[in-house]
Structures are given as C-alpha cells and as structure tokens.
Amino acid sequence: MVMKPVPWQTGEICGPESAKSLTKPDVLKRDLSKAKKLLLIVGSEAPDEKHGKGDMVDYAIALSKAGKMDVIATGGAIKAFIEKGFEGAKTMGAMELAYRLQDPEWKGPHGRGPYDMIMIYGQPYYMQWTMLSGVMNFAPQIVPIALGRYFQPHAKWSFPNMKEKQYHTILDEILELVGGGK
Amino acid sequence: MVMKPVPWQTGEICGPESAKSLTKPDVLKRDLSKAKKLLLIVGSEAPDEKHGKGDMVDYAIALSKAGKMDVIATGGAIKAFIEKGFEGAKTMGAMELAYRLQDPEWKGPHGRGPYDMIMIYGQPYYMQWTMLSGVMNFAPQIVPIALGRYFQPHAKWSFPNMKEKQYHTILDEILELVGGGK
Amino acid sequence: MDDSQPYYGAMFEGTSPRTGTDFRMKKKAYFKADEADTGLGKFKGLEVRIGTIVDDEWDEPMGPTPMPGPTTLRSWDHKILTKYQPSYMPYCQVCCLCTMGKCDLSGDKRGACGIDIKGQQARIVLAAANIGCAAHLAHSRHLIDHLIEEHGPRTELMQGPGTEIHAPVTRLVTGMRPRTLEDASLILDYCETQMTHTLSATATGQEGSWMDFESKVFHAGMIDQLSMEIADLAQVSTLGMPMADPDAPLVESGIGMMDMDKAIILTIGHNIVPAASITDYITEKRLNDQAEVGGMCCTAWDITRRDPKAKVVGPISWQLRFIRSGRADVVVVDEQCVRTDVVREAKKVHAPVISTSDKAVMGLPDRSDDPPESIIKELVSGKIDGCYISDHSIVGEVATKVAIALKPSRRKMKFFPSKKAIQKMAEDCKKCSECIRACPNDQNVMEAVLAAQTGNMEPLREVYKNCIGCARCESACPNDYDLHSWMVVAGEADCEDEKYMVRTGRGAIQDTEIRHVGQPIVFGEIPGVIAHVGCANYPSGGDDVHHMAEEFAKRRYIIVTSGCAAISMGHVRDENGQSIYERRSGAFDAGCVVNVGSCVANSHIAGAAIKIAAIFAKRNLRGNYAEIADYIHHRVGAVGISWGAMSQKAASIAAGFWRLGVPVIVGPHGSKYRRMLLGKADNERDWMVYDARTGERVPTAPGPEHLFYAAETVAEANVLTAKLVLRPNDTGKGRSIKLSHYIDIHETYYGFFPEDIWKYIRRETDIPITLKDKILAQMKENKWKERKIPDPTLLKEQVIGGGA
C-alpha cells in the first residue's frame, strides 16, 4: 500500500469524503495562493523524526520562516522548539486545537488568526486522523494539508504513504514552494 | 462522481477492500483466462433496462451464449428469460445465491458448479452491494465482476459509475471479449 | 442451582429452570413470619409487589423454563441456528466500537479484541436487536408506570371476551399469568434484567462466538415480544380500546381526510398516553367541531383505537410531506419513529412542536413545570419553537388550545412553492446526480427536475410514489432545492385524493376464533397465516403491501397486520372505492384481514400461534418455551412479512418470531440487516426431524425453507410466501391445497411450473388433483419415493417415552 492514497492504518476508513493524493508540490499552488493565514501544527513525534541534517522540528522552523506561518506545537513538542531557540511557537493540546479551529473567528494563541489553512504533522497517526476529522467535518473554512508521511484521508491534501526518501525530498520541495510563493 | 470508482450511493462506503475500476475490457483477460466456471447473475431490473435494440435480458442471453455461462435470474427476472424462449436460465433468490456461493463445493441449480467467477447485474444497487459483500468476505474462491453501470466496491472489477453511452459500449466490448476468449 | 437464573423476589428461588421442578414447592426458609408483623406500616408497599405471582389458583404445571436467562434456551436456539445458518453480508468490514480500533476485519483478520468478521456481524445484529427491544420495553415501562399512577397497581388486565388464555406470550415465557398492572410491572423487571444481560454481551471482550451472539439475538427478540404483549395488554385494559374485537371500527385515513376547517393536531410516534390526553381533552371540552387529531405511525392506530373520531394520517414515510404541507397546526411527538429533525421542519411551516417523551426531547426547552396558560402563550406567540412537557395530563389542553389559536393565521399561509416557481428554480439544476446518489430508492430525481424545467411535473409525481420521504436528496443537493416538497406539489392531486377507511386495531385474537381455525391451520387446510407488519421503508411505494395482502387474502389465507404496514395496506381503493378493510372482515379467519393494531399489538400475532398449540393441541404453555416453539415451527403455517422493515425494532420483532420458529420475509432494503437465516433445501440432513411417535429420525421436505429472507421483488416475496407456509405436519389435503397455491403463484410470477414440487409430495394424497399428471411426471423424473408423515419435532425429549 506504499504510495497509494489509502489510510495507513488499514482499519481507519472514513466516509465518502477523502483527501487528494499529494505527490507533486505544485498541486498546492492554487490553495496556497488563496490562503491568507497559515498555521503550522507540529506534534510530539516531530522531535524524534529525522529530516535532512536535523529533525522535523527544524523543518517546522524553516517552514514557518519561509511561509510566515504561525506554529502551534502539540503534546509537549514545544519543548524542542524552545530548546532550539525558536520563539514563534506556542503550545496547545491537539484536542483543544481540533476544537478551536472549528470556530471561524478564533484568533489562536498568537492572536493572528483566524486561519484558513493548516499544515500538520507529528501527532500519532490515529490521533491526527481524529483531529482532522473534526476539522474536515466542522471547519469547512479551513484547508487542511497533512505533511506526515502517511495518508490522512481527512485532509484536503495528503501524501499517499510515501517511501521514506521520496517523502523527505517532497518536504523540501514544499518548503521551497512555500518560501517562493510568498 | 460520474466516472469515478466510488460507491454510487454515497453512504455505501465499505471497508479497506474495494473493487478495481473497470474501464477497459482488456483488464479482465487475465481473470477470464484463469476462470473455469462462469456464472451470470441477472436481477429484477434487467428486463426494464434497455441495451442496444433489446434489453439487458437479451444482453444476458447473448453473454451466456458467448461465454458458455450458466445464468441465474433473481427476483423474478426468470420470467423475462422464459418469455424470450431462453432455456438456460434458472431462478434463485439473490439472498440465497449470496449464501450458497460461499460454499466452495456448491454445484448450483444447473448442477455444473462450483463457479469460480460470477458476473452480475440487475439487482437494486444496495442489494447487490450486500450480496457482493457476502461474496467478497466469505467466498474468496470467486472472482466477482459487477456489470451494472454503477460502481460496486465489493466486486473485484466494477465500472466506475459510467456515463450511459460509454456503459453500453463497454458492455458490447465485454461480450466480444468473452465470446472471443473462449 | 443454576447461577444464570436471576432472582425475582420470592418467585423462583430454589427452582432450576432446567429441571422444571414445580416452583411452588420450593419456597425458601429465610423469610421470617415475624417480619411480616413488624413492618405492618410497610405492607402497602410490599403487597403491591406481588399480586398474582404465587398463583395458587392456576393448576397448569410449571414448565421447564420459566423466566429463562440468556442461555436457558440456548440449546433450542442452536437447533434452529444449525438448520437456518446465518448468511452474513458485512455492511462494513471494520469495527469502530472501542478505542483499540478501528479494526480491519477483512479477510481472516481479527480485531484487537480477537473477534472475527462473523462474530462482529452477529454482534452488530445483537446490538440492533437490543436497541429495538429497548425501544418497546421502555415504551412498555412508561405505559405501565403511567397507568399504575392513574389507575392503581391492582387494576385488572383484560384482553376481552373469548380470551381466556390471555397473555399467551407472557405465560409461555415467564410462567406467570399477569392479572394486574402490578404483575405487568414485575414482568418488565424481568425483561429489563434480560435486556441488560444481552446488551452487555456486545461489549468489547465479552461474547466471541457468532452462534452465541445469535442465540442472544433470539433472546432479545423473545423479551421484546413479551414487553410488547405487556404494553398492549395494559393499554387495552385501561384505555377503552377494542378488546379482541373483529368488528373494531373503520376510521378515516389519508391526508385528504383531514378536515382543514378544523385546527389540526398531528401526533407522531408510538405512545398513546400524550395523544390520549389530547383526544380526551377535545371530547371533554366538546371541541370536536373545532379541532381534530391525526396520527402517524403507531400512535395513529392507538388513538383511533381509543377514539375512532381521530384519524390515521399515514405511515412513517408520510411525516415530512404532511408536516411540510402545513396542514398540522401543532405537532405533538411522543416516542419512536419520529423524524429527528421534526422541530426544524415544523418551524418552516410555523407549527410548534410539543415533545412529550424523555426519549425524544429534541433539544426543546422544558416546560413541564409551567402552568398551561404560560406554555400556550409562549407557543402561540412563536417565542419558542416548541417545548418539552413530561406531564402528559396537560398536553391535551396545551396542544388543543395552541392549535385552535394558531389555525386562523396559519390557514392563510402558503407553504409550498407553486409549480411555476418550481419550474423556474429547476432551471439552475447542476445535473450533478447527487440527488440520485443520495436516494435510498435510487429514484431518478435529477431527470424529474430536468423534466420540471419544461413544466412536466409527471416524473416528479412518479418519484413521489416511490419515495419514502427521507429528504436525503434534498440535503445532498448543492442548490438546496426542497426536492421532496417539489414532489409533493407534483403529486398534490394524489394527496388530496388520499381518502380511505381503515379498520383500527382490534387487539388480541379470541380463543373462540382459534378454536374455529386451529385445526384447518395445523392440518394445512387454511393454507397459511400471513402477517404484514412493520415500517414503511418500501422499495417502491406502499401499494405493494396491499397487493401482497390481497393476493393471499383472495386465496383464503388469513392476513394479519399491524403498524405502518396496516396503514399502507388500507391505502388502496378498489373499483368500488373500497379499501381492503371495507371489503374483508376483521375476524381471524380464512380470507379476512385482521388489523391487530400498533406495533406492540403485533405480539398478538405470536400470541395467536401460541394459542393454537394450547387450544388445538392442548399443550401446556406455562414456562414451556421450547416445546411450543417446536410445535409452531412444525405445524403452524405462519409467515411474517415486513416489506418496509427499517428499524432496530423490526429486527427485534423478527427475532421474536425466529425463536418461535416462524419465518420472516423483508423487502430488499432488509438485506441491510446484513445477515439472513437461510436453509439449504438440497441438504437432506438439515430437514431431518424426530418422529415423536417412534423416536425415529425421518426426512421431511424443506419447510419452512428459510427463517429470515430479504426478497428482491414482490414477485419473489409472493412465491416465497406460498412456499414458506409449508409445514411437515400438513395433512394430505392441506399439503395439496398449499401446493396448488404455490404452483399457481409460481406460474403467475415466474412464468413456469415450479421444479421442486416433487420434494413436497410425501404420498399420493399430497398431490393437487388438477395438476396430477404434471406432478407425477416430475416425481418420476426425480425418482420420487413415498415418505411417511411424521409427528415432527426437533426435541428429543418430545419423543413419546423420552426418545430412548
């Protein structure tokens, strides 16, 4: 099932609505150009996941800078941001976040919302699945983009269970796109 | 959703297993060449559905002859076969059939089984959906091919919610394939 | 002592349900006599709890299984389930019941709890049966509580003249004769305990075997049947309903029957209590010329049973069309079969909603403790969209006054768009097919909308006829078209013309009627008893129910009916303008159509079958479940049909019949119950029975062939019905009558002579005379051999002399 846009955990089928398979960064262009406020959500697994010479927290920092995105760290990932000296991240619980995003007027902990696009990775697969279900079903104003390696059906765009190497390559391409697009 | 391999009735999502989209008859070749005993199952809606100059019962008769397939008519469709003077069809209930097919030694009313491939159309969409679920889950020895216009996720092969015209064209192509293949 | 046997006061202590020892002999010693004295001030409470439990006047000996626990009848269930094995058609391959999931159960995978896909399907069936059972049981409990409150616990329970064996299901299951409301309450205690047990088995990490899940499904069904009998018994005894009356009144029915010159109160649901408060209020205050009450679903039957001036609007699928039409000035909902968006829908037509049941509060503000005048004011002013009133005694006043107050202004409003407006709106149709894809009946709504663009409303009208009124097409439409309303507008004329007379529910069947037909039924000379029950999820309109009923009534089968099916059956007029109820008698006899009443009354259908065993065969009923079920299964040619079976309740009702060995047919949507119970006609071993006279195992023809079956079409249902009435015990004459009908129906609907007649011929007398040659030829071809007609049973213990 690698490289197919089917739920990574095999039982986690959802409903009729399902994400589009993100295989080329370019497909995001349209949505990116329409988005006004972007939020990057980074979960507890990010510090332990390698990317390039650093980890997925470093990637978040880079992405945030490139795309001028606010960052919310969940599940304690904030500690890694702080340790890396990054000031732009705030902490919130994943479940709180999934809830508050449903409010189209919610300004977020940075006070700069409401957001109309989120990029997300780093929570346990199944937990992100439920978070995104909340967003998909009750926050239609938000375009959710899942940046984890495995397919998240409740996003608008999600990688189709990428091979590891390709995954990291496309992440870098997205970083470029986001940076270039703004 | 026309021309996409998603369940026609939008709520009828199934599980992780789902049919492959049948858009070219050729893809059936492999399965057809492996199949030893074919059964054609025709439901109650067939007599009312046009195809070419006749209806889908005429198509069944042609297909049965071309592919030397036994025919079982469900829900009273048998009457149309008899009225058309076709002798090769037997009648059974759809639910009985879905059950008996699960027995790998079942010889069927023609006494010529067990079947290892079925082609099926003509039952109400949702009812065929459940029949095929029984087959997919409990009759792994059978390759089920759905020949209705709308996508049946529990088949092995199914049309992806075809446009009407294309649908009838591909049916004719399949007829040819089946006839030619044997 | 068997631990699975629950403890019910002093009733059953010391009694093993397996050994069948007479429980009255076995009172335990721990009740001290002096305690009865000390607590003299407390007697009132105490005394009430017992009533007729210690029934010293009943000389029928106690059978082996009074008040069975969840596994007491397991061995009977296993017999049935071996003969009719579940055919699972998973409706979903995953399980989402706990947080170890979702578990993928496809292929031979197991869930994190160890369950496999068959176990899972069976578990879901059990969950559904429990939910269905809970619905009736909670309804029954509410009724009993209310009636005890109103009439006192010692109020006698009656089923009417000629029903000496009253409450046959209760006798059979519990070993009790319920004589008072207090007894009824005790029986519900038992039911609630059992339901808790069977529901608990669905929890993660409990039952694991599909067979045992299914056995518990049967148990839930039996408990359901019991709780329904109690409910109807109680309401018939206290609320002035017809009592086992074949001449129950004809009442008006259909949308066109509602008198729009009066204020209209629409009642929806199943619980007579609030609705009765309305009709009583209207009668008492002599407001009949100002207001009238129409019912939908079972409440319709129960209000007309109590007050024949009330009207039956239609079955469940008529809810939306009727509310949307704006005809109702106030909508009163009680419980079950209520559209969950009723408040939203009624609001569109400015009709307030009064919720009267704690099961369906619908988010409405609670006004239970307010004085009626203030509630009325709030509702009439539109300050609130509706309210919840738990005190039924004030519902009548509030609903009536509100309706009368609102009527004048509401009659000036128009709620539906004109055909012109529809034509205009239709022009923007996106041709996206979403309406078709959303329609459970696969109606081509889009085509109809496209036709409407040109002013042709006929296709929309056609859709209306096959429509179950679910509005899924609407909510799927990206243009937010009120598609269902459009159909109703297209079918306006049909609506107005909906005027029928239907016979309201008569309640139980009389012993005298049974005495009259018991023998011809058991011998097969009345070819069958066909019960049309349940909801209105029809694949193509309600007329089908009438068609099926008429097909068999005219062949002198006994037709019994209840619930929405009974409404639909009456909604067809013949060339003389008469409904089936006008044409046919309401007696339990050949060719008659017997409406027992609302869903809870359908327990009388089982009751009739049980009484046949008691009256004709003189079998003991008391706590004697397996023997009686075995009797019915082999001798009583009854078939249940629930053509529009929809809910969990229909599932549990069916389960009650399965445990009695009575086959049930549902319409094609019933395939979504995701498991059938099917026999294998060609598997001779499956049709062996003991001959009770000799103990021999003898083959019989496959009859009834299936126990639960979703038919694709009316044609299939009719053919199957004719076949499912066959029973091993048929006499030659009975068998030949049944076969003639089967052959005739088969030829009519399938176009050819059935090929399996020879299987059902045991000896020459079985052969229908007029078809003798053809059948003899078939017999010869199939190497037919003569068989004996056994005294059939599946129970070894039924063999005379114990089957040694």
Add this chain to the structure above:
Amino acid sequence: MDDSQPYYGAMFEGTSPRTGTDFRMKKKAYFKADEADTGLGKFKGLEVRIGTIVDDEWDEPMGPTPMPGPTTLRSWDHKILTKYQPSYMPYCQVCCLCTMGKCDLSGDKRGACGIDIKGQQARIVLAAANIGCAAHLAHSRHLIDHLIEEHGPRTELMQGPGTEIHAPVTRLVTGMRPRTLEDASLILDYCETQMTHTLSATATGQEGSWMDFESKVFHAGMIDQLSMEIADLAQVSTLGMPMADPDAPLVESGIGMMDMDKAIILTIGHNIVPAASITDYITEKRLNDQAEVGGMCCTAWDITRRDPKAKVVGPISWQLRFIRSGRADVVVVDEQCVRTDVVREAKKVHAPVISTSDKAVMGLPDRSDDPPESIIKELVSGKIDGCYISDHSIVGEVATKVAIALKPSRRKMKFFPSKKAIQKMAEDCKKCSECIRACPNDQNVMEAVLAAQTGNMEPLREVYKNCIGCARCESACPNDYDLHSWMVVAGEADCEDEKYMVRTGRGAIQDTEIRHVGQPIVFGEIPGVIAHVGCANYPSGGDDVHHMAEEFAKRRYIIVTSGCAAISMGHVRDENGQSIYERRSGAFDAGCVVNVGSCVANSHIAGAAIKIAAIFAKRNLRGNYAEIADYIHHRVGAVGISWGAMSQKAASIAAGFWRLGVPVIVGPHGSKYRRMLLGKADNERDWMVYDARTGERVPTAPGPEHLFYAAETVAEANVLTAKLVLRPNDTGKGRSIKLSHYIDIHETYYGFFPEDIWKYIRRETDIPITLKDKILAQMKENKWKERKIPDPTLLKEQVIGGGA
C-alpha cells in the same frame, strides 16, 4: 405528577422528583389493609421486596431528585454541557444503524431519519455508554442474584469500619440507604429501567438533539456508577474482602511470580464468583501446594481481595502473552475484557477453557448439568476444547482437578519457537508493511522482523514493551507469522523478571479519612485527588501510568487507582526493588496510593468526592444530585485519568464522573471516543458562577478547564492534570500550592514558564511566594485586576435566599 418518574413499588408514588416533597408523607390510598391479611401465606415473598425502603429511621430529608428519570437532571446536564461543549471528531461519516441507510452525513447532509452528523456522533457515544453501563449492571445483577441465592436477601451490606455514610452514590442518586442484598436488588431494578430508557433513545427516530443525547450519556454514566457501587458493596459485604482497609495486603504480581511447580489456573474477567469458587476449593481441599490461581484484569483484584494467596498476573493486554506462554494449565473466563478468541488461543497450548458466564459462552458446549467427574474427564482427555458451566459451585472443583491433571504433561511441552527458529522464519518476510499498518500503536514490527533475520532480537523486544498484545499484526501478516509470540520470546527475560508486590483493593474510603483530608482538599492544600483507572490500551507501555502516578504522589497529591491501571502502576520497581505500593501507604491521604480494587470499586472514588460534601460541608446527600455535583465540581480538585481507556465501560465510567463535574483525561487512543468535552479558557462568560452568598454572577478562572480530554503524551497529561485540579473555591494558600506545582510541571515538561498564571491569581495571596516577581510581571503585562473569591455555584437555587 411527572410522568417521567417511574413507579417503584410503593416507594415513590405521589412524589414529584422536582418538587422534592418528602415522599414519606405521600403514600397512596389504594393499598387496602385487609389485603395484607388475606394473603398471609404470600407475605414471605412480599416482605422481601422492600427491606429498608421505607426508611423511617433515616432523618435526612429527601432531596429533590430521588431515582431520577432520564430527563430529571437534564437542566444540570445542560449547564455542564454549555460550559464544556462537545467537540466531535467523527470516527465515521456515515450511519449504518438502520435499513434506510447507510446514510451519508458528511457536510450538512442529514440521514433518512433526519439526524445530522453531530446528533449521530452523540448517539454513538450514548450507545457506547449504554453498552458500558450494561456490562457493569449485568455483572452487578449477576452478583446480587448469586449472593442472595447463597446468603439470603436479608444479608446486611457493609463497607467496613469508619464508613457510616456507606453507599454514598446510592444515597445521592436514589435517596435510599441500601441495607441488605434485597435493597441492592431493588436498586438494580431501577438501574435496569433507566438503562432501558437511555438505550431506547438511540433507536432510529427517537432522540434528535446532540444536547439531549449527551444528557442521556451522563444519565447512563450515573446509573453505571450506581450499579458499580452496588456490586462492590455486595461483594465486599459477603466475600471476605478488605473493608475500607488502608492496609489491604500486598500480593504477588507479574508473570514471573507464577510458580510453575504448581498447576496454574488462569482466571480472566471481572466476576469474582467463579474465581472465588476456585480459590475456595483449593483452600478447602488444602491443595495450595499443588495449584495456584492467577488473575488477569479485574478478576485479578477481586480474587486477591478474597484470597491474598492468589496472584495478579497482569492487565488485559497481558492475556495473549500469558496464554501463549503455555503457563496456564486451564483458563477460566467469566465476563468482560476476555479476548474473544480465547478458546482458539488456549487450544494452541492445549489448555482447556471453562466459560462461566452467559455473557461470553464462546460457542462452547454446555456442561452445566453434567457431573463434575464427567466434565473433568472430557476436558483432560482433550475431547472438548472447553465447556460452558453456568453453575459456579462446581467450577472450582472442575478447574482445579483439570489443571492438576494436565500439569505434568503440559510442563513437558514447549510452546514458543526458539530465537533461532524465529531468525530462520523471519527470512521470508515479504516487507509488505502490513504488520505496521495493522498495529494500533504504529509499532515498526517489520523493521524488528528484519533485524531478527540477523539474530538481533532487541527491536522485537522494544516492540514488546509498547505492545498492547492485540495480535493485529499477526492476523495481517501474509506469512502468518506469530509475531506477538516472537516479541514475547524476544522479551523473555523481561517476562521472567516481572515480579512485583502490589496492594490489593481496599474498597471504600473511610469517613474518618475524609474527615481528615476534606478541608485540605476543599481548600486546595492537598493539591488534588488523582484517580488512575481503566484499561491497558496504552500508547507506549504501562510504565507511563507509574510515571504519572509517581510524579504527583511525590508532590503529595492523593493518588487513587483501580482496575488495570492499578496493576500497571505497580509493575515498576525502584532502585530498591520496590513497587509504588511498597513505597507508599494505602491510606486516603497526601502522597499515598490508594488501590480501591477492581473496576466496580472505582465507584468509591466518586463516593469519596461525594462524602467530602457530606462530611466536610455537611450537605445532604439524599436524592440531592445536582447540589452535590455542583459542590464537587467547584470545590473538590479531583481528576480522573484513564491512560489506557479502551472500552465502552471506560466511556460510561467517565460519564459518571462528568455528571459529577469531575474532569477526565484519557490517553491519545481516547481521541477515538470521537468527542471531547472542552471548555474555552478565553471565553470569560463560560466561567461565570453565582456567588451563593450574594447571588451575583462573578467571573472565575477557567478551572477545571476541560471535562474530557485525550492527551497526546504523558507530558501533556501531566501539565493538564496539574491545571485541572484548580477549583474556584481554592483558598489563597491552596491556590498558590496548586499553581506552584503547575508551574514546576509546566517548566519540566514544556520547558518554559506558563503564560496563563495571571489568570488564576484572584488576589495577592494566591501567588506562590518563591515565584512572586515573575508572576507579578506577568500580571502587570496582562492588566490583571483583583477578583473576589466567590462561594461558587452554577445553581441559582443554591444562592442563599433563593437567588432572588
């Protein structure tokens, strides 16, 4: 008269639960005195049904809501649900509950019954809560039936010394003091009725509003809590378990503790009755040197409560590893948390299975009526894989004799493959990832298998540590590898080393203990009561539970625990080889670890909170639910944590706490319960309370901030826990203590000083002294203003003088 009030014998007639009129004044006249005489022979049965119901010796006045119906507490629920709104995360966008479906509920679509996706999610939550409640309730019923049978209905209920306020939940909910088993039975009648009502609301066409579904979820949770209290009360009273004993014995625990020189009987489940029959038999026949009993799940606690020689093998997720290890010579399952494939798994290691519960018969042949000797013979010979025995009294003999007979031959068998063999088999791995995709904890099983190819077992051992023992990886593997067994082999040494001493369940909390800690808790000086309960669906091993408990115990919070969490908590040894139970006292006091016992015992945790209100604040409990819940919510800094919450039972247990206003945290898998109950900290209006002294509406800090929350990590859970213990009623000293801990924990786990401290400062005395400068700066930055400390309540009627 409120119709939603059910009728319970003579108990409550004439009493409105809303008005609170003393019910003893209101007996109705329909009980005729002479009837008490006529039926003298029947008294025995009658008398039993009542017991202490008419409790003339209890001078506590009846509160407003004895035996509440499904909507009686609705207005309280709505208050809570407005403050903590559901955040739904649909686990499935469709509904498959009836045959009008499946309905697509995505977007703003509605189902054919009119329901929308929020209503549907709430309905599923209600169904789950009902199933969970049914599991405990049916268990409770079984216990009570059995104990009445065994000990008689007048057997007194006791909770032990210092528990004058026994059964606080029962008092609160029902207004009754249950004094005998017979009373307990009556209370279960009430519970069963309520559960039937709430379950019925899930049927198609009943409740429509998410708010009302959720209110019924709370109702089911409350009923669940009540039934659990009754169950534990009954077993503690009769089965020789510790009674509210802080010094309950330490018992042996862990796989390594099992003495393989003896025959091993493994008991799995929740119902002590069959397990007790085994330990009793062993003791009676002096077979302790030949056989020993180990328990898994709650049965483990309950057998060791009865017999400290028995052992606690491990939590639910240990089932498979222990069975597969072949150590158990016979497996006895009762009910709940039993792997549904236990027969299949036990068969692999030639261990017969005895099912003892009608909830989990597992398809086994029924041997209930056979003599023990013949059953033993069948089981020892392997003729049957196991059997169902409903008569618990013979289970002890059968299980023990079978285990002893089988032991010698079974000890010679080898059940696991060698590491070598694993290495060999691993070579064929298809690298298909299916094992990873199947793993609920996303374990990289494939990598571990690939490592095993080279003989490196360490990765498999790592997986073992994070594994919940579900075997989904295995059933997904196309090579049919016994992957879970491989992990166990890789972790063999860890297994052998699993040797711990754990304190068995003590039962209730004493009034004297409450008297001691009531004030410091309410004032906030004991910073909180943290309850670790529930199942073992841990995201990364059971050590986390120990870690969380220790983190707060060392800060002098009171740690309470029960069920599998209590086992996991004890399965970590410190540098001195001691478990947390050895290090810390079992008293209900600061820094102690209180194991109340099995899951049903966790009702004592709620009981303790309720007793604080009664003892410290002298509030009346009797039928006074809303006031007490309001009290607890605002004053008792309790938090429930169910880190491995898995089942429907965990859901209903949580719901019981929600209705009491106590927040619950679950682990990340808990997100699959598909709805949280969340507050909005920044929404000032949500945190307004009445000041009971003045009637003013005053703002408070958001505490507790959430009511139901799935934490992603231990870090998040710890930070949240520290915050959720905050209560509006904290004194200055209490608040400053709580805040110090919150700050410290926040800095430890999140790496920075929390930014919201200023919100929780009401006046300067709230500021932790050592951090004063930092906090003052933060206050200034946020334009802090002084606030008053109210006497907080959400109930207008609690305002002195009625809140006019």
